[in-house]
Amino acid sequence: MKYVTWEELETVNHFLNLTKEIAKQATCLRDKCGSIIVKDNKIIWSGFNSPPNNQENQRRCNCDKSTYHPKIKDTTCCIHAEQRAIMDALKNNPNKIIWSRLYFVRLNSYWNIKPSGKPYCTICSKMTLDSWVSEFVLLHLEWACIYDTDEYNTLSFSYNN
Numbered sequence: 001m002k003y004v005t006w007e008e009l010e011t012v013n014h015f016l017n018l019t020k021e022i023a024k025q026a027t028c029l030r031d032k033c034g035s036i037i038v039k040d041n042k043i044i045w046s047g048f049n050s051p052p053n054n055q056e057n058q059r060r061c062n063c064d065k066s067t068y069h070p071k072i073k074d075t076t077c078c079i080h081a082e083q084r085a086i087m088d089a090l091k092n093n094p095n096k097i098i099w100s101r102l103y104f105v106r107l108n109s110y111w112n113i114k115p116s117g118k119p120y121c122t123i124c125s126k127m128t129l130d131s132w133v134s135e136f137v138l139l140h141l142e143w144a145c146i147y148d149t150d151e152y153n154t155l156s157f158s159y160n161n
């Protein structure tokens with residue numbers, strides 16, 4: 001993990017703010033998240049969290065996660081913003097995703113960026129790595145940080161608060 005340098009701060013803040021705008025479109029009732037994938041300072045795709053295929057009959061935002069069987073590992077209700085951005089980028093702009101950078105933002109209740117904690121989503125950490133995204137950007141409380149996706153996956157699986 002590395003902290004964003006002063007030279008890169010303006011660019012990173014620019015993309016984090018755009019990601020915040022994407023997150024505002026999220027239709028999940030539990031959380032509003034956004035993600036954009038950037039290559040050579042151009043956005044190649046973006047995504048926000050919403051039910052699979054946007055089907056209302058598959059909306060699980062109000063389900064009690066503790067009622068699922070232990071075999072069900074992924075109890076998040078909606079498709080994650082990162083998953084959506086990656087899947088759509090692969091569909092629509094497949095040649096650009098290699099060595100790209102993914103930005104992720106979660107909103108607080110005032111629709112501002114909520115600082116991220118340590119990485120823990122092993123679904124998205126595996127997907128970013130597997131689709132050749134090379135960097136994952138999070139805004140932590142202290143500063144914006146860039147992770148290699150290889151490191152991000154290792155950290156996600158070793159999450160312990």
Ligand SMILES: [Zn+2]
Nearest residue numbers: 028061077078
């Ligand atoms: Zn949801």
Ligand SMILES: [Zn+2]
Nearest residue numbers: 080121123124
């Ligand atoms: Zn995720």
